[in-house]
Structure formats: C-alpha cells, structure tokens
Amino acid sequence: MTEIAVDAYDPTAVELKWQSRWEERGTNRVDLAGSGRPFYNLMMFPYPSAEGLHVGNVFAFTGADIYGRFRRLRGDHVFQPFGFDAFGIHSENFALKVGIHPAELIPRNIARFRTQVKRVGIMTDWRYELSTTDPGYYKWTQWVFLQLFNAGLVSRRRGAVNWCPRDKTVLANEQVIAGRCERCDSLVEVRFLDQWYCAITRYADRLLDHLETLDWSQSTRLLQTNWIGRSEGAELVFETPGGQRITVFTTRPDTVYGATYLVLAPEHALVDTITTAEQRNAVNGYKREVAARDIVSRKVGDKEKTGVFTGAYARNPATGASVPIWIADYVLMEYGSGAIMAVPGHDERDFDFASRYKLPIPRVVAGPEQDAKTPLTRAESDIQGGRLVNSGEFDGMAWAEAKTRITERLAGKGLGKAARTYRLHDWCISRQRYWGPPIPIIYCDEHGPVAVPERDLPVLLPMVTDTRPDDSGISPLARHESWYRAPCPICGKPGRRETDVSDTFLDSSWYFLRYPSADRSDVPFDAQLTKKWLPVTSYIGGNEHAVLHLLYSRFVTMALHDMGRLGFEEPFARFRAHGTIVKDGAKMSKSRGNVVVPEPYIDQWGADTFRMYLMFLGPYQEGGDFRDAGISGIRRFLDKVWGLIRSAQSPQSPQEDKALTRLMHRTIEKVTIDTESLSYNTAIASMMEYVNALRDGSPSRAHIEPLVLMLAPYAPHFAEECWERLGCTGSVMDARWPAYDADAGQEQTAVVVVQVNGKVRARLTLPRATSQADAIKAALADAGVRKFIDGVEVKKVVFVPDKLVSLVV
RNA sequence: GCCCGGGUGACGGAAUGGCAGACGUAGCGGACUUAAAAUCCGCGGGGGGCAACCCCGUGUGGGUUCGAGUCCCACCCCGGGCACCA
Numbered sequence: 051m052t053e054i055a056v057d058a059y060d061p062t063a064v065e066l067k068w069q070s071r072w073e074e075r076g077t078n079r080v081d082l083a084g085s086g087r088p089f090y091n092l093m094m095f096p097y098p099s100a101e102g103l104h105v106g107n108v109f110a111f112t113g114a115d116i117y118g119r120f121r122r123l124r125g126d127h128v129f130q131p132f133g134f135d136a137f138g139i140h141s142e143n144f145a146l147k148v149g150i151h152p153a154e155l156i157p158r159n160i161a162r163f164r165t166q167v168k169r170v171g172i173m174t175d176w177r178y179e180l181s182t183t184d185p186g187y188y189k190w191t192q193w194v195f196l197q198l199f200n201a202g203l204v205s206r207r208r209g210a211v212n213w214c215p216r217d218k219t220v221l222a223n224e225q226v227i228a229g230r231c232e233r234c235d236s237l238v239e240v241r242f243l244d245q246w247y248c249a250i251t252r253y254a255d256r257l258l259d260h261l262e263t264l265d266w267s268q269s270t271r272l273l274q275t276n277w278i279g280r281s282e283g284a285e286l287v288f289e290t291p292g293g294q295r296i297t298v299f300t301t302r303p304d305t306v307y308g309a310t311y312l313v314l315a316p317e318h319a320l321v322d323t324i325t326t327a328e329q330r331n332a333v334n335g336y337k338r339e340v341a342a343r344d345i346v347s348r349k350v351g352d353k354e355k356t357g358v359f360t361g362a363y364a365r366n367p368a369t370g371a372s373v374p375i376w377i378a379d380y381v382l383m384e385y386g387s388g389a390i391m392a393v394p395g396h397d398e399r400d401f402d403f404a405s406r407y408k409l410p411i412p413r414v415v416a417g418p419e420q421d422a423k424t425p426l427t428r429a430e431s432d433i434q435g436g437r438l439v440n441s442g443e444f445d446g447m448a449w450a451e452a453k454t455r456i457t458e459r460l461a462g463k464g465l466g467k468a469a470r471t472y473r474l475h476d477w478c479i480s481r482q483r484y485w486g487p488p489i490p491i492i493y494c495d496e497h498g499p500v501a502v503p504e505r506d507l508p509v510l511l512p513m514v515t516d517t518r519p520d521d522s523g524i525s526p527l528a529r530h531e532s533w534y535r536a537p538c539p540i541c542g543k544p545g546r547r548e549t550d551v552s553d554t555f556l557d558s559s560w561y562f563l564r565y566p567s568a569d570r571s572d573v574p575f576d577a578q579l580t581k582k583w584l585p586v587t588s589y590i591g592g593n594e595h596a597v598l599h600l601l602y603s604r605f606v607t608m609a610l611h612d613m614g615r616l617g618f619e620e621p622f623a624r625f626r627a628h629g630t631i632v633k634d635g636a637k638m639s640k641s642r643g644n645v646v647v648p649e650p651y652i653d654q655w656g657a658d659t660f661r662m663y664l665m666f667l668g669p670y671q672e673g674g675d676f677r678d679a680g681i682s683g684i685r686r687f688l689d690k691v692w693g694l695i696r697s698a699q700s701p702q703s704p705q706e707d708k709a710l711t712r713l714m715h716r717t718i719e720k721v722t723i724d725t726e727s728l729s730y731n732t733a734i735a736s737m738m739e740y741v742n743a744l745r746d747g748s749p750s751r752a753h754i755e756p757l758v759l760m761l762a763p764y765a766p767h768f769a770e771e772c773w774e775r776l777g778c779t780g781s782v783m784d785a786r787w788p789a790y791d792a793d794a795g796q797e798q799t800a801v802v803v804v805q806v807n808g809k810v811r812a813r814l815t816l817p818r819a820t821s822q823a824d825a826i827k828a829a830l831a832d833a834g835v836r837k838f839i840d841g842v843e844v845k846k847v848v849f850v851p852d853k854l855v856s857l858v859v
Numbered sequence: 860g861c862c863c864g865g866g867u868g869a870c871g872g873a874a875u876g877g878c879a880g881a882c883g884u885a886g887c888g889g890a891c892u893u894a895a896a897a898u899c900c901g902c903g904g905g906g907g908g909c910a911a912c913c914c915c916g917u918g919u920g921g922g923u924u925c926g927a928g929u930c931c932c933a934c935c936c937c938g939g940g941c942a943c944c945a
Contacts, residue, residue, distance in 0.1 A: 735882035
C-alpha cells in the first residue's frame with residue numbers, strides 16, 4: 051500500500067480550483083478604460099490546428115504570459131488578449147483531408163484550443179477573444195483591403211507569379227522557400243496571371259530605416275534587413291541606334307568602361323523589339339526553353355550559363371562603343387530593371403558567360419600589384435578595391451570614388467542616375483482558394499474593378515460544399531454564379547465579384563489593432579482605445595514570421611498611419627523572438643514523428659510544472675531540446691516550496707536568519723532582472739538556490755512571501771494556492787512584486803582570490819571592502835601563496851576590491 | 860558563396876575580462892524500508908598523490924593581457940536565413 055502524505059501538493063486539484071476562481075472573480079479581466087499604466091502584452095495568435103496545442107505553442111504562450119504577469123505584479127495595467135488566425139490554406143487543407151467543411155471544423159478546433167490554453171494558465175481576458183474567420187472580424191479585414199485599394203497601394207496586374215501545383219494557388223514571394231511552397235514543399239511553378247498586389251516596395255526604405263531604431267531582437271531585424279535587401283548603385287542607360295533606351299541597374303558604375311555587352315532577361319519587354327530577323331528563331335527558341343523550366347533549375351547558381359545573341363547593339367554611355375545585346379536566363383526579370391551591363395572582368399557570373407561565348411574580358415580595375423595589362427582570372431573578378439585602368443579620364447581614380455564620379459558624369463549626359471534597388475517584391479495578396487475573406491471588389495465592364503461600398507461589408511464568404519481548389523488559376527468561388535453576380539456599385543449594371551480571397555497574412559497584419567475593440571461592431575478600432583493601448587508595448591513570438599507577419603504588419607500600420615488613421619508608424623514598440631523547442635536535436639514535425647504533445651505532460655505533472663520545465667530548458671530566446679528527463683526536477687522544487695509553506699504556517703522562531711535575509715535580497719534582485727530580460731532559466735535557477743537555502747536555514751514568513759510572489763508569473767496556480775495558505779487575501783496577481791535592497795543583500799565578507807602568475811593559489815575570506823594594502827598584506831602572509839613567492843621578487847600587483855589580488859613574479 | 864547564431868562535464872545548461880561547470884537531470888555511495896518507490900545526507904570534468912596539494916581542461920591554431928569560455932586574427936564543425944539579386 052502506498053501511503054499518501056497528508057495534504058501533498060496535488061496540481062490537478064490546485065489548477066482546477068484556481069482556474070474556476072479566476073473565472074468567478076474576473077481575476078484576468080482588464081478594464082481597458084481604467085486608469086494605470088497601459089501595458090499591451092501581445093503574443094502571436096495561433097492557427098487552431100486540429101491536432102490541438104503543440105509544445106511549441108505552450109512554450110511561446112508561457113514565455114509571454116510570464117512576462118505579462120510579471121509586469122502586472124510590477125504595477126502595470128496589463129492587457130493580454132488571445133485569438134485565432136483561423137483562415138488560410140493550412141486550416142483548409144486539413145478540412146479537405148478529413149472531409150469536413152472548414153466552417154464546421156474550425157470552431158471545433160478553436161473550442162479545443164481555448165480549453166487547452168486556459169488549462170496552461172494563460173492570463174487572458176477572454177472577452178476580447180477574436181477569430182479572423184468571424185464576419186465581424188473579416189468585415190474589417192476587407193475594410194483594410196479597401197483602404198489600401200483607395201490609397202492606390204493595392205492594384206491588380208498581370209505578372210509572373212509563384213504557383214503551387216499542389217495547393218493550386220499563387221503564393222507570395224515570402225511563402226516560397228528555396229523554390230518550394232512553404233506549406234506543402236511542392237516545387238513552385240511560374241505562371242503569368244492577373245493578381246492583386248500590395249505596393250509594399252514603396253515602403254522599402256522606411257521599413258528598412260526604422261529597423262535601426264526599433265527595440266527588437268537583433269536576429270529579427272537582420273532577417274528583415276536581408277529580406278528587404280537594399281542595394282545602392284546606379285541606373286545607367288544604353289541607347290540603341292534605333293533610339294531604344296535600355297536601363298540597367300548596377301552596384302558597380304565604376305566598372306562601366308569594362309561593360310562589353312548587355313544582357314536582358316528573356317522576358318524583358320524590349321527583347322522582341324530589338325531582335326534582328328536573323329536572330330529571331332534563336333531568340334524565340336531560347337525563350338521557350340527558359341519558360342518551360344521551373345524556378346529552381348532557373349535560379350540555382352553555379353550551373354553553365356546559357357544565352358543567345360539578339361543581333362542588336364547598344365552604345366556604352368561611357369566609352370561610346372557599340373556593345374552586343376544578349377538574352378540569358380541568369381538575368382532575372384524581377385530584380386532591378388531586368389537588364390544588366392555585363393562586366394566580365396569584374397563579375398564572376400559575367401566572367402563565366404563571356405568565357406563560354408568568347409566575349410572580350412578587359413580589365414578596368416587593378417589592385418596595387420597589377421596594371422592595365424595584367425590578365426584576369428575568375429577568382430579575381432570577384433574582388434573589390436583598387437584603382438581604375440582602361441577607363442579614359444577616370445584612370446587612376448580609387449574604385450569607391452569612381453562610383454560617384456562616373457554616375458555624376460553620366461547623369462549630366464542624361465544617361466544615368468544614382469539608384470537603389472531591393473530584393474523585396476510587391477506582396478501578392480490574392481489566393482485562388484475558398485477559406486479566406488473574399489476580396490471586396492466588383493468588376494464592371496464600364497468601370498473596371500470597383501470597391502464594394504463600406505456599408506455593404508462584409509462580403510460574406512458563402513457556405514458552399516464544393517470548396518476544393520483546381521488547376522484553373524481561379525478560385526472555387528468562381529464556380530458559384532449566384533454568388534459572384536453582383537451589380538456594379540457605381541452604375542448598377544450587372545457585374546461580377548472578385549472570386550479570389552485574400553492572403554491569410556492580411557488577416558494577421560492588423561489583428562493587434564482589433565483586440566482592444568474586439569467587442570465593437572461599428573468601427574475596426576476605436577480611436578480612444580487605440581491611442582491609449584497602442585503601439586503594442588511588448589510582442590513575443592517566433593522568428594519564422596520575421597519576413598511574413600512582422601513585415602506585413604509594419605507595412606499595413608505605416609500605410610494606415612499615412613492615411614491619417616493611426617497616430618504611429620510602427621506597430622510593435624518592442625519585439626522579442628523566442629527560440630524553438632526541438633526534439634532530439636531536430637525540428638519537430640509530423641513526418642519525423644517527433645512531435646511532442648503537451649496534454650499528457652500536463653495530466654501527469656500539472657500545468658505549472660510543465661510551464662516551468664519548458665522555461666528551464668534553456669535560454670528563452672534560444673529555445674532548447676525537449677527531453678522529459680528533467681521534468682521531475684521542477685516538480686521536486688515545487689514540492690519543496692509546498693513543504694516550506696506548511697512549515698511557515700506553524701509558529702516561527704523569533705530569531706531572524708540574517709544570512710537568509712541577505713540571500714533573499716540578492717535573489718529578488720536577480721529574479722527581477724532576469725524576468726525582465728526573459729532570462730527565465732536563470733531566474734528559476736536562482737529561486738531553486740534560494741529554496742535550498744531556506745530549507746537549510748531558519749526561514750520566517752518574511753522570507754517565504756517574496757518567494758511566492760516571484761513564483762506567481764511562473765507557476766500561477768501554485769502561487770495562488772500558496773498565497774491563500776499563507777493567509778493572504780485576494781489573488782496573488784493583485785499583490786505587488788517584492789522590493790529588494792541591493793545593499794541589504796551584500797555579504798559582510800568577500801572571498802578574495804590570490805593569483806600568482808595568473809594561477810589561483812589561495813582563497814581568502816576577508817571583510818567586505820578590505821583596502822588594497824590590507825588585502826595584499828593578507829595575501830602575502832598566506833602560507834599557500836608564500837610557497838610560490840618566497841625568494842623571488844614580486845614585480846607587479848593587481849588588486850580588484852573584494853575579488854582578487856594578482857601577483858606577478 | 861554571402862549574412863547571422865552557436866560549439867563548455869554523461870546530458871540540459873551557468874559564468875559585468877577576475878574562483879570554469881551555478882541550477883537541474885542521469886549516475887554513484889550511505890540512511891530509512893522486509894523490499895522497492897518516494898524522501899533525506901554525501902560524491903560528482905580528467906589525471907596524479909596516503910594526504911595537504913599538484914598538473915591538465917571551455918571546437919582547433921595563433922595573439923592581446925597580471926589574468927581569456929569571454930577580446931582580436933585564421934581555420935574546423937553544427938543550426939538558421941538568403942542565394943545567378945547585377
């Protein structure tokens with residue numbers, strides 16, 4: 051027979067008790083109109099997958115929750131809402147797989163998720179819950195679309211798009227990873243289709259320049275910087291005898307004297323115009339060949355470069371020489387102007403191409419050991435620096451200076467200007483799928499695409515049973531004539547609704563604006579509440595959204611600001627990227643079969659233990675490897691605290707344990723600083739040290755109460771129960787974080803290390819703030835030290851107060 | 860190829876240029892128990908020594924410094940991002 055200790059810590063009972071208490075007492079409710087320091091603590095809302103909460107979700111939410119609870123205890127007025135990003139391909143694909151309509155499946159998943167999130171103890175005021183699939187929400191997503199449309203920031207145009215053959219929809223550039231669909235990993239195809247684009251590139255400079263001033267994780271800022279990919283250089287114009295002006299973008303205008311040919315992307319608009327009759331067959335053949343190839347084989351470098359001559363020539367604006375114009379697939383239409391000046395002497399790719407087609411490779415830049423005649427090698431073509439040669443009047447000029455001078459000179463002739471170009475492309479936001487907000491546009495033969503009037507929003511997504519996407523390049527909604535027939539809002543003549551839906555990332559690009567106004571149906575976001583609560587004070591989430599959600603949200607916020615609808619340009623004052631939880635060194639994925647589901651752990655150990663365990667795995671901003679081996683350590687820790695609470699309920703000895711008091715102050719200091727910086731693992735470690743000391747010493751209530759308060763963000767149910775058992779009234783979440791006195795935490799003695807020639811030879815326990823003279827005296831008197839200095843001269847002494855004496859002999 | 864982040868006991872990890880390995884896990888020894896679990900006490904980088912102690916040790920090789928896991932240079936490996944971006 052197992053004997054159960056009387057009143058042992060029973061997490062299930064404690065957690066159920068406090069979850070229902072919180073609900074009854076409205077502990078987690080926040081009065082948005084109330085006074086106090088508003089603190090908007092945001093965590094990334096999940097898409098409610100059918101599998102339920104993932105351990106990565108728990109990790110993300112817990113870390114944000116700890117921070118929110120900490121700020122509340124520190125006296126902030128914390129708003130920490132929760133919602134669901136429930137539209138989108140991922141949700142829809144799963145619905146198709148199981149054969150249940152998403153409109154039926156998603157609410158079920160949400161219900162399950164909500165229960166699980168509550169079980170984890172996330173401090174949320176559920177009155178402000180939102181789901182992007184709710185017509186009351188997506189009405190305003192459509193409204194955001196129309197604001198962008200009316201401002202000229204969204205437009206429809208034909209272009210080369212990424213088409214996923216499996217998901218049967220176009221994808222934004224950001225959703226294509228190494229030529230594959232980020233959702234299903236299929237090879238992406240190029241299609242030429244009419245699509246809706248958001249002119250995010252117009253904001254490229256602002257999106258980039260603000261990054262330096264944002265209090266964001268360095269890693270996230272770098273990802274965005276690289277994604278925007280600004281290059282500084284020049285646009286130069288090469289004219290054909292026929293009067294065509296071909297603009298090229300280059301980061302190396304200093305090498306223009308070495309531009310011996312031009313290359314246009316095969317899709318370039320001028321190709322057909324300039325191609326000569328003799329070359330037409332070759333050019334057309336090459337274009338067909340390129341068009342037939344997928345993006346991956348097109349874009350992968352290090353392969354043989356191919357191309358064909360168009361038969362046409364253009365004049366090099368610097369030398370006046372006539373240079374041949376080629377087309378080649380190593381030049382990409384979507385970057386720069388889709389045309390380059392080839393400088394084979396100083397660009398590896400051009401070098402390869404020129405070598406293959408026997409084009410001249412002159413040198414126009416030379417390092418200190420080279421001159422105009424030194425032959426070029428491929429490796430050298432990649433090197434930057436040096437002075438110009440073979441460059442007319444610019445000979446001898448330093449490379450960097452020549453960039454500006456040559457650009458200025460050509461600008462004077464109307465043949466060039468300084469320019470920037472970006473890797474960032476406009477954001478393609480239309481999707482040929484069912485499960486999203488219909489794009490609120492009606493096409494009219496006379497008026498073209500017309501915005502649905504605001505009073506007619508939302509354009510409801512119709513309940514249709516046939517939601518499967520097809521290969522036609524148009525949405526399943528296009529199969530429902532009764533839905534898409536609609537009168538033109540301007541003239542009333544028969545029109546046709548846009549049948550594409552918008553990208554999920556449009557849904558999530560503004561949800562943080564909605565939360566405080568989630569209970570309002572008349573406005574997307576209330577002006578007063580927005581002014582008070584936004585921008586978001588602290589945002590914690592995964593870096594996988596660095597160039598998707600986080601970039602799009604910044605863009606939408608900036609655009610709404612420019613329309614006068616928001617008083618700020620940046621949505622997230624502070625952003626911290628949390629790490630990833632991996633399993634056995636590898637990312638968790640269904641295909642690997644190493645996905646960890648949190649539920650069984652919560653059943654066995656309780657949510658508080660599980661929360662703390664996840665936080666103890668490693669630095670929050672780095673993540674860690676999930677292995678259940680260590681979880682018992684956290685439980686043992688909580689059991690020890692439980693024991694301390696019980697002993698604190700019995701009479702205390704009147705003698706204060708001063709050593710414990712000192713340690714208490716140091717612990718509060720450390721836990722405060724570490725929690726603020728999300729260093730949860732070390733905060734927990736120092737609480738453990740403190741608890742070990744409490745068990746070895748003679749603690750009083752005054753030592754234990756601060757411990758319970760420090761635990762409250764980490765193990766909220768447990769802390770509530772302890773708080774109650776200590777006889778304190780009300781929720782621990784309404785108490786104040788303990789104060790500390792750094793001086794009171796100081797020990798009276800310090801261990802001073804004595805080094806001789808850099809090696810530790812003694813450890814002296816000296817009174818705190820021992821003077822240099824006394825410390826050195828004590829060091830020289832130490833027997834262990836004397837062994838190493840007797841008979842030799844001490845040449846130098848370094849003294850660090852309360853830390854060390856370093857002797858050099 | 861380019862841009863980040865990282866490499867520390869058996870394991871997860873800790874260390875404002877100042878005692879490397881806090882805290883925890885696994886392990887080992889002991890107490891309690893008929894026994895086991897739980898709990899409690901102790902050990903816990905490697906090597907040497909009866910011992911006090913000594914030597915070596917933070918991916919590799921150099922350097923700066925009284926002193927380097929920490930700073931600098933070169934390289935190797937792992938993780939992430941970008942990738943024919945002109």
